[in-house]
Amino acid sequence: MSHSSTLAEAGNNQDGLSGLVKDWSTDKQTYHVPWGKAMMWIFLVSDTFIFSCFLVGYMTVRVSTTDPWPLATEVFALSFFGSDPIPLILIALMTFVLITSSGTMALAVNYGYRRDRKKTVLLMIATAALGATFVGMQAFEWSKLIGYGVRPWSNPWGAPQFGSVFYMVTGFHGLHVSAGVIYLLLVARKVWRGDYEKKGYEIVEITGLYWHFVDLVWVFIFAFFYLL
Amino acid sequence: MSSASGQQHPLGIYLKVWILLFVLSLFSYMVDYLHVQGPLRWTLVLVFMALKAGFIMAIFMHVMWERMALALTILGPPSILLLLILLMAIEGNYTESARVQYLGHDPMATPGHVSH
Numbered sequence: 001m002s003h004s005s006t007l008a009e010a011g012n013n014q015d016g017l018s019g020l021v022k023d024w025s026t027d028k029q030t031y032h033v034p035w036g037k038a039m040m041w042i043f044l045v046s047d048t049f050i051f052s053c054f055l056v057g058y059m060t061v062r063v064s065t066t067d068p069w070p071l072a073t074e075v076f077a078l079s080f081f082g083s084d085p086i087p088l089i090l091i092a093l094m095t096f097v098l099i100t101s102s103g104t105m106a107l108a109v110n111y112g113y114r115r116d117r118k119k120t121v122l123l124m125i126a127t128a129a130l131g132a133t134f135v136g137m138q139a140f141e142w143s144k145l146i147g148y149g150v151r152p153w154s155n156p157w158g159a160p161q162f163g164s165v166f167y168m169v170t171g172f173h174g175l176h177v178s179a180g181v182i183y184l185l186l187v188a189r190k191v192w193r194g195d196y197e198k199k200g201y202e203i204v205e206i207t208g209l210y211w212h213f214v215d216l217v218w219v220f221i222f223a224f225f226y227l228l
Numbered sequence: 229m230s231s232a233s234g235q236q237h238p239l240g241i242y243l244k245v246w247i248l249l250f251v252l253s254l255f256s257y258m259v260d261y262l263h264v265q266g267p268l269r270w271t272l273v274l275v276f277m278a279l280k281a282g283f284i285m286a287i288f289m290h291v292m293w294e295r296m297a298l299a300l301t302i303l304g305p306p307s308i309l310l311l312l313i314l315l316m317a318i319e320g321n322y323t324e325s326a327r328v329q330y331l332g333h334d335p336m337a338t339p340g341h342v343s344h
Contacts, residue, residue: 063320066333
C-alpha cells in the first residue's frame with residue numbers, strides 16, 4: 001500500500017459504516033493504529049468506568065440523603081488580600097490551568113509528528129509543569145477544607161457524604177494528574193534523547209491521549225461536583 | 229518516514245478549540261458567579277460540559293478522524309452508563325422518599341453557611 005493512501009485512510013474516517021464492517025471482518029487486525037494507541041484507548045475506556053462509578057455513586061448518595069448538601073459555591077470561595085470571598089475562584093483557576101495544559105499537549109503531539117524534537121520536549125515539559133501546578137492548587141484546596149473541619153465522615157455544614165465524595169473523587173483525579181506528570185516527563189526525556197527517531201512519534205500522541213483524558217474527567221467533576 | 233501515518237492536522241484547529249474551551253469554561257463559571265439557579269442552571273452547566281467534553285474528544289483526542297471501528301469501541305461501551313445513571317437516580321429517589329416517609333426526616337433542611 002502506497003504511503004499516501006495510508007494517510008488518506010487514516011486521515012478522514014471516510015469509510016464510515018462499511019469501513020467498520022470491513023475492519024471487524026478482517027482476519028488479521030481490526031484497529032489500524034499502533035498497538036500502543038489501541039491499548040491506551042482500552043485502558044482509558046476502563047478508567048472511564050472507574051470514574052463513572054465514583055460519579056454515579058456520588059449522585060446516588062446525594063439524591064438519597066435527606067441532609068442538606070453543602071453549598072460548593074461558598075465552600076470553595078476564596079478571598080484575596082482581605083477582599084470579599086470570590087465564589088469558586090480556585091476551582092475556576094484550576095480548570096483554566098488544566099485546559100491550558102491540554103492545549104500545550106495538543107501542540108506537543110503536533111510538533112512530534114513534524115519531528116521538531118525541541119518544541120515537542122519544551123511543550124511536554126510545559127504541560128507537566130502546568131499539571132504539577134494543578135496538583136499544588138489541589139493540595140492547597142485540600143488543606144483549606146481540612147482546616148474547615150471537613151472529614152470523609154462529617155463536615156460543619158450538612159450531609160457527611162460531601163466530604164467522602166470530595167476526597168475520593170478529587171483525590172483519585174489528582175492521583176491521575178500526578179501519574180500523568182511523571183509519565184510526561186519520562187516520555188519527554190526519551191524524545192529529547194532521540195529514542196523515537198526510527199520508531200516515529202506516535203508515543204507522544206499516546207501520552208497526549210492520557211493527558212486529555214485527565215482533562216476530560218475534570219470537565220465532568222467540575223460540572224457535577226462543583227457547579228451543580 | 230513512518231511519522232506521516234499518524235494524526236497530523238493543521239495547528240490552527242488546535243488553537244481554535246483551545247480558545248473555545250477557555251470561553252466555554254468561562255461561561256460555566258459565570259453560571260455560578262451570576263447565581264443562575266433552577267432548571268436553567270442545570271441546562272447551561274450540562275450543555276457547556278457536553279460541548280467541552282465533545283471538543284476535547286473529537287479534536288484533541290482525534291476521535292473524529294479515527295476509523296469507525298475504533299471510535300465505536302471508545303464511545304459504545306460507556307454509553308451503557310446512561311442506563312446505570314437512570315437506575316441509580318430511581319433508586320436514590322426511592323431511598324430518599326422512604327427516609328422521609330418512615331424515618332420522618334426533613335428533606336427541605338438548608339445547609340449551613342460557610343464563614344471564611
